[in-house]
Amino acid sequence: MFKQILLWTAGTFVLLQAIQIEIPEPPKEIDPRNEIKAPQEIMGMLKRSCYDCHSYETKIPWYGQISPISLEVKSHIKNGRAAVNFQEWENYDEAKKEKIYHGIVKTINFRMPMPMYLTMHEEAKLSQKEREVIKEWAKSQIEEEN
Numbered sequence: 286m287f288k289q290i291l292l293w294t295a296g297t298f299v300l301l302q303a304i305q306i307e308i309p310e311p312p313k314e315i316d317p318r319n320e321i322k323a324p325q326e327i328m329g330m331l332k333r334s335c336y337d338c339h340s341y342e343t344k345i346p347w348y349g350q351i352s353p354i355s356l357e358v359k360s361h362i363k364n365g366r367a368a369v370n371f372q373e374w375e376n377y378d379e380a381k382k383e384k385i386y387h388g389i390v391k392t393i394n395f396r397m398p399m400p401m402y403l404t405m406h407e408e409a410k411l412s413q414k415e416r417e418v419i420k421e422w423a424k425s426q427i428e429e430e431n
Contacts, residue, residue: 308362311341321374327422331371334398334409338365340372346405361399382426389423 323331336342338361349358369385377385389397393416398409411419 319375321371386423386427
């Protein structure tokens with residue numbers, strides 16, 4: 286009985302490897318002029334804590350290639366880039382930029398970076414002070430837009 290359960294589990298795991306989410310490849314040439322412009326301090330925090338999902342600079346770890354974990358990891362990356370890609374910033378119209386700034390203000394204290402991501406990426410954690418700095422910067426950008 287144990288042998289059958291083990292074989293079924295192993296078989297299911299092997300079959301799961303056939304299910305993959307594809308993340309579109311970054312363009313061959315990424316124009317640095319399209320990247321978001323922010324003070325160096327903000328850029329450092331964005332790159333450390335946000336760029337893995339919200340840019341083309343994604344670094345998928347080894348476990349991110351193995352289903353079912355890969356389904357979660359790649360889904361987050363795909364959805365993150367769809368919401369905002371900081372390397373495509375200048376291709377967004379002003380309304381979308383303002384919507385993203387509002388989103389940053391709302392999510393930076395509670396949902397971003399995602400708690401699940403932070404369990405495996407300690408370096409991406411933002412202190413409360415860093416969160417406040419990003420939030421205030423985003424608010425200032427909204428005021429500049431209006």
